[in-house]
Amino acid sequence: MLEKIITSPRGTVSYWIARHQDPKAICLVFTHGLTANHRMFDHQVASFRKHYTVISWDLPLHGASRPYTDFSFHHAAADLDAILNQEKIPAAVLIGQSLGGYACQQYALDFPDKVLAFVxxxxxxxxxxxxxxxxxxxxxxVEWLSRCYPHDKLVTAIAKGATHTKRGFDNMMAMLAPYGKAELCRIMGTAYTSFLRENCDTAFDFPVLLTLGEYDRFGKVPQYNWAWTAKTGYPLKIIPGAGHNANVDNPVVFNAVVEDFLDSHHLV
Known part of the structure; x- marks a missing residue:
């Protein structure tokens, strides 16, 4: 993967790209969840780069995309659009985990003609x-409650709450390592405040797939997903043996589910 950046008055955003040798290959963009980074999708990048151009990036406020000021999902969508424009990619399949899914949905609202599908x-x-x-x-x-925990206990609780396997836990702990307690709490507070402020109704015309770890117990995520599929008819696939970070806990099944979805919509 080639590491590159885009810049704006808000800060520098880092991303990684592996171009397929076929210039017409579809692009998959992977967007990680809260307090994580692009390494969340290592197993997906390794698999899908064989047939696709793949991009993973560190969301603003996260990983190498910090410091960053004036975070919002609108701004994150603008940053992602700047990445795609810089790479001359006219449209992409968006794959977003947890908070990354919010960024994908915001991008689809702001740039609907540039989304081929959403997972x-x-x-x-x-x-x-x-x-x-x-x-x-x-x-x-969330922010002030998080501040009540000692840093080591907070980090461990986040990693345990998001994962079901040792592989997932170790991956999440490694992604959390760069953050001090104050920054970690601030990231969570900023991101959730932005979601409450920007949350709005959506109606997508492109294919959508929802996936959910069998053992995801992160807040009310399972309930939200069942309500989501009931209201919209979007298919919901359960990833066995996986928690909230389902793509890390069980990458083999997750990758197969995504591959089937892409094949069924001729996104190859």
Whole structure:
């Protein structure tokens, strides 16, 4: 993978690209979840680069894409569009895990003609009707509640809560390692506040696949996904033996599910 950057007044955003030798190959863009980084999708990049151009990136506020000011999902979508423009990629398949799924949905709202398909990985839907007043209240408390934990216990709790396997746990711990406690809490508070502010109704015309780890117990993510598929008819595939970071916990099954989805929509 070739590491590259784009810049804006808000900061520098890092991304990694592996171009397929076929210039007409479809591009897959992988967007990680909260407090993680692009290494979340190492297993997917290694597999899908054989047939696709692949991009993974560090969301603003995360990994190599920090420091970063004035975070919003609109700005993250603009940054992703700058990446695709820089690489002269007219449209892409978006694959987003958890918070990364929010960024993908925002990109689809802002640049609908540039999305070929969306794969949600243990993420949650845009749309105010999915979230109760209680849901919104507790999301607002994330930052200060996180500050109540010692740093080592906070990091371990996040990693355990997001994963079901040792592979997943070790991957998440490695991604959390660069963050001090104050920064970690601030990232969570900023991201969730932005979601509450920007959350809006969506209607997508492109193919959508939802995936959910069998043992995902992260907040109300399972309930949101079942409500999402019931309301929209988007297919929901359960990834066995996996938690919230399902693509890391069980990459073999996850990759096969995504491959089947892409094949079924002739996205090859």
């Amino acid at each position: 949600g990985v243990d993420t949650s839907p845009f749309g105010p009707s999915y979230y109760s007043r209680s849901d919104r209240f507790w999301v607002r408390q």
